[in-house]
Amino acid sequence: MSSAVTPQLRATLASVADLMVPGDGEMPAASVAGVAENLLDDVLRARPDLQVPLVALLQRIAPLSPDGALAAVRDDRAAEDLLALVVVGGYMMHPAVGAAVHYPGQQPQQVNPFDINDVIDEGLLDPVVERGSIYRPTP
Secondary structure (H helix, E strand, C coil): CCCCCCHHHHHHHHHHHHHHCCCCCCCCCHHHHCCCCHHHHHHHHHCHHHHHHHHHHHHHHCCCCHHHHHHHHHCCHHHHHHHHHHHHHHHHHCHHHHHHCCCCCCCCCCCCCCHHHHHHHHCCCHHHHHHCCCCCCCC
16 A cells, blocks of 8 residues: 555545546446555556655645546646546456456567558558657656
8 A cells, every 4th residue: 555645635536536437337436446445556556656746636636525626637637647547547457347348458469570561551650640740748
């Protein structure tokens, strides 16, 4: 368990996550899946660089209602991206969720380095080349 993410911050994450992924009869809600508990710990083990900005975000939105917190996050693209990454990334790590959407997780695959020739010959990259270089700066 990540000690920097207090039980209160986990509760904030759970309440906001349930608005993002409410669940239904077949799929669990985000909090039921454990996105604010064990799955959060898994996400932060895989991406320790997210802990500091996540804690700061959760501290900022903790005083707000879940609806207000989600609305505040929608006005901040970096915060929205961070929250989506943590919630959805953790949610997809739950075995029942992965099975329900037929996602087995990352699987090793052999890569043929000459497969790129087929992509180029088919023109699949032409729109990307014509579009030119675009990117979104990272923090």
